[in-house]
Amino acid sequence: MKAFSMGESILAQITLILFLGIGSQWLASRLRLPSILLLLVVGFVVGPFTDHRWVDPDPLIGDLLMPLVSLSVGLIMFEGGLTLKFRELDAIGSVVIRLISVGALMTWGLSLLLARFALGWDWPLCALVGAILVVTGPTVILPLLRFLQPTRQVASALKWEGIMIDPVGALLALLVFETIHHGLGEHGAQWTQFPTYAFMGFFWTLVIGGVAGCLGAGLIYYFFKHHWVHEHQQTPFALMVAVSAFTLSNHFQHESGLLATTLMGVILANQKQVDVRHVLEFKENLVVLMISTLFIVLSARLELATFSALPVLGTLGFLLGLLVIVRPLTVWVSCLGSSLNRSERLFLSWMAPRGIVAAAVASVFS
16 A cells, blocks of 8 residues: 655645544534543543554644643633623522632632642642643533533522633643743742732733733624624634734733633624624534544553653542542532532533643643
8 A cells, every 4th residue: 555645644644633623523413422532532542542653743833732732722711702692690600709719719729739648749740730720611511511501690600700710720731831841840949939929910911911812802792793894704804813912912921822712812802793603613613623523632642651751540549639639629618608409519610621721721731
């Protein structure tokens, strides 16, 4: 059989990624399974779990891999923001605020301690892992909500948390990583500088990401309202503005682009002067393609040696601790004084799956 040339090999891998990604999404819908399960299994099979890597993302895409992953996540967050309505916060607004603030800090701190005592890792690595685990993400939450159909309050709380906590977790992970990278993790006493460093990071992310998101949403709103963009060009125009806002925001403050695109989506979703439903419909189709591709690509990058190096009992204890200690405690504190009943709080306690956003954030530090 004739061997592929370099150009043909690249084309074959790209085709295989698209075929397996979309095919897995379709098969999962037919089998009524979460698509993430099939996507991860397929990614492992064509990547690290076979002698011949059918998909090898790093040589295939090279230095473009991480920028493309980052940009794709930004667009996924834009689409997620377009699904958020302020009216959903009527009864659970305080719960959402606590989940993405106090809850995020609790998840980080408890996950950090759990990783230290269950896995025995160094404190800096535990801090980074804990920060990454703050991120949940809409790519798994939203399909599960459609499948499980919980009460309106629970669904709204999980959707808002899953989308709004991603910029928080991504920035926290970046701040921890940079703290370690600049040597602050070498001596425990130097971590006393981290709160000030983190506060300034979050402050400038809110300012720059907020300004970029508002300007981007305002630009789309103004152009659409005055009919300066033909209807068939409105979706590509919105895509262009979202990409520009994401890139410019990240240029001035690392990881603020996620906040910018999320805020853009939220603003556009809650104004009533301009119809953006067609933009959302296109973005939903685009996001399916991006999620399918990203799960295959990122899972194919994993190495078997990484799994074999983990202690079996420690890993099981760590995962169990996340499920029965970290998440329930976080939800219990966040729901204090809310109208959610016991069964609704219990449902929230068991729902914090990590999706493509968490995987993408983790891949940045791999």
